């Protein structure tokens with residue numbers, strides 16, 4: 659799932675390549691991708707891209723009126739996209755003028771005066787969502803977001819976590835608490851901070867908070883520069899390199915050499931290093947408990 663670093667990189671790419679361009683065509687090629695219908699997707703045609711933004715894991719394409727936009731049209735219209743688990747934004751310098759096939763891997767195509775992009779979604783479960791709105795906060799998922807992970811300083815992080823009685827892994831991935839961090843980067847952050855994913859958020863010591871704050875900044879900053887450098891929007895999907903524990907079950911921890919362990923749930927799993935993070939203990943896991951019984 660694209661998280662803060664990838665969405666930041668996609669937005670940066672669009673800022674550079676799409677700003678100032680007129681939207682020539684918008685094709686909706688998935689029945690369920692649009693979560694708003696008024697204004698319709700065609701309201702974007704003829705408007706000009708004025709910039710981009712990011713709200714947590716939502717990508718925001720900001721448009722203003724073009725030369726032929728009717729008087730009275732909104733000064734700003736936002737195309738908000740949530741890429742969910744398997745969504746991506748793929749830029750093409752020579753985007754096809756033919757509309758994409760309904761129900762295929764392309765959910766939405768935006769053609770600009772020069773080039774354009776597709777919102778794609780791999781797999782059969784379709785969860786990518788797009789909305790066209792005057793105010794981003796009218797999208798419930800955006801309205802609910804907590805402060806952005808990159809906007810936090812150490813005192814603010816302490817204040818936020820002090821109110822949370824859940825496990826730290828769940829807390830820092832809860833978008834209403836902190837926006838932008840998902841399963842992959844939380845694994846990396848907790849490993850870098852040498853914290854157990856099951857530690858109670860409100861009970862972190864000042865030293866643990868220091869480590870968590872430093873790890874959040876360093877892991878996210880480095881991932882943002884890698885994704886921006888890789889020209890994310892020219893890739894087929896998210897491509898992460900140099901991960902320490904996430905998605906590396908059974909492989910050696912790059913810090914201590916211990917075997918990376920995982921905790922699995924019905925539809926997802928996360929990874930950690932027992933030696934670096936949990937004093938050598940394996941965390942309770944439903945698959946493991948079932949084997950023991």
Ligand SMILES: [Zn+2]
Pocket residue numbers: 911912913914915916931932933934935
């Ligand atoms: Zn380790």
